[in-house]
Amino acid sequence: MSAAPLVVVGSGLAGYAVAREFRKLDKETPLVVLSRDHGGYYSKPMLSNALAGQKTAASLLMKPAEKMAAELNAEVRASVSVEHIDTAAGRLTLAGGEVLPYRDLVLALGADPIRVSLGGDAADAVCSVNDLDDYARFSQALEGAKSVAILGAGLIGCEFANDLLHRGIAPTVLDLADGPLSRLLPREASDWLRARLESAGVAFRFGAAASRVDHHGDGLTVTLADGNSLHADRVLSAVGLQPRLAMARAAGIAVGRGISVDRLLATSAAHVWAVGDCAEVLGLNLPYVMPLMQQSRALAATLCGQPTPVVYPAMPVMVKTPACPTIVCPPQPGATGGWEVEATADACEARFVGADGALLGFALLGAATAKKQAMAALVPGAWPV
Numbered sequence: 457m458s459a460a461p462l463v464v465v466g467s468g469l470a471g472y473a474v475a476r477e478f479r480k481l482d483k484e485t486p487l488v489v490l491s492r493d494h495g496g497y498y499s500k501p502m503l504s505n506a507l508a509g510q511k512t513a514a515s516l517l518m519k520p521a522e523k524m525a526a527e528l529n530a531e532v533r534a535s536v537s538v539e540h541i542d543t544a545a546g547r548l549t550l551a552g553g554e555v556l557p558y559r560d561l562v563l564a565l566g567a568d569p570i571r572v573s574l575g576g577d578a579a580d581a582v583c584s585v586n587d588l589d590d591y592a593r594f595s596q597a598l599e600g601a602k603s604v605a606i607l608g609a610g611l612i613g614c615e616f617a618n619d620l621l622h623r624g625i626a627p628t629v630l631d632l633a634d635g636p637l638s639r640l641l642p643r644e645a646s647d648w649l650r651a652r653l654e655s656a657g658v659a660f661r662f663g664a665a666a667s668r669v670d671h672h673g674d675g676l677t678v679t680l681a682d683g684n685s686l687h688a689d690r691v692l693s694a695v696g697l698q699p700r701l702a703m704a705r706a707a708g709i710a711v712g713r714g715i716s717v718d719r720l721l722a723t724s725a726a727h728v729w730a731v732g733d734c735a736e737v738l739g740l741n742l743p744y745v746m747p748l749m750q751q752s753r754a755l756a757a758t759l760c761g762q763p764t765p766v767v768y769p770a771m772p773v774m775v776k777t778p779a780c781p782t783i784v785c786p787p788q789p790g791a792t793g794g795w796e797v798e799a800t801a802d803a804c805e806a807r808f809v810g811a812d813g814a815l816l817g818f819a820l821l822g823a824a825t826a827k828k829q830a831m832a833a834l835v836p837g838a839w840p841v
């Protein structure tokens with residue numbers, strides 16, 4: 457039996473979930489967690505509702521790297537960047553040249569925020585928030601700010617918009633689409649959400665792409681492709697995430713939108729696995745917490761000698777917009793059917809129904825969110841079990 461450790465690259469929710477699940481089953485095998493960040497444990501979803509709770513980056517950190525190391529009986533190495541994987545030799549190279557062998561390697565590398573290409577002399581001043589350090593910078597940048605322009609009306613853009621209201625900051629959300637959460641909600645439900653967020657104080661500009669950001673006094677001017685412009689003290693970009701692929705690709709590991717894995721979370725290279733935002737399981741890249749928990753449990757069992765395909769039940773996502781509680785459970789990509797929407801003044805229920813009448817997805821807003829459990833039980837998972 458090789459003495460080389462199980463090496464997990466990444467200390468986000470996915471990396472630590474695999475480490476925890478593995479340790480539940482195997483208390484002995486050496487375990488190493490490598491991370492180019494601080495290596496501490498925090499809940500990333502809390503970054504977009506932290507202002508409401510007056511949280512600082514320090515108070516969001518739940519456990520520092522040392523505590524995680526002790527809890528997991530692992531070596532946790534923070535501020536260490538993995539540069540290269542040699543899949544044939546079963547080892548990886550760190551920045552600085554150190555070489556580490558692995559028995560198995562779990563890539564939990566996460567995803568980078570997509571940056572839209574912007575002109576202007578303040579394009580570099582556009583923030584994005586994808587980790588604790590970003591949040592520290594963003595919350596500092598908000599000191600004295602009264603308005604923020606947010607690029608992107610998806611889940612994260614809407615959550616930050618709602619959160620900024622708790623700080624007394626006026627958000628304006630820009631998106632090329634024609635409504636919030638346009639990829640997750642049918643039009644009527646998107647309009648329903650929009651109306652409630654607007655009533656709470658969020659301004660929207662739809663059909664509007666930002667083309668440049670320039671300094672203007674103490675603030676910034678965002679110029680739109682149609683020539684209109686708006687002023688904001690700060691600009692936050694929330695236009696989506698791109699799985700981190702470069703290292704896997706350079707190692708000859710198959711990639712698609714994410715690092716391609718099968719239901720065992722196995723990549724195309726022996727003893728190399730991928731989980732979380734960086735992974736694409738049979739073509740599905742789902743950058744949310746529930747999928748990575750399912751993946752981590754399955755992978756831990758596989759790594760302990762019990763090959764266990766990941767199972768995806770219906771995995772509703774709670775959108776953290778307290779001004780309009782919202783839960784989305786989109787149909788699987790390619791599902792055929794149509795949306796049926798029922799809305800009243802205080803509830804909106806959207807059901808994605810297949811040709812045979814089966815419920816394939818849903819969205820619940822306002823008082824309809826109480827139906828989450830009942831509806832989730834009716835929706836099929838990604839693959840037949």
Ligand SMILES: Cc1cc2nc3c(=O)[nH]c(=O)nc-3n(C[C@H](O)[C@H](O)[C@H](O)COP(=O)(O)OP(=O)(O)OC[C@H]3O[C@@H](n4cnc5c(N)ncnc54)[C@H](O)[C@@H]3O)c2cc1C
Nearest residue numbers: 466467468469470492500501538565566732733743744745
């Ligand atoms: C603001 C925000 C709000 C969200 N809200 C929700 C929500 O409400 N519900 C929900 O389900 N999901 C939500 N998500 C998504 C969810 O947080 C992510 O799916 C999840 O946190 C991803 O975890 P991860 O471990 O895959 O990636 P990450 O947390 O990004 O971790 C990646 C790790 O890899 C390390 N790393 C990368 N490259 C290297 C390298 N070369 N060498 C060493 N280390 C490396 C990084 O340092 C980091 O530790 C939200 C996301 C954001 C940004």
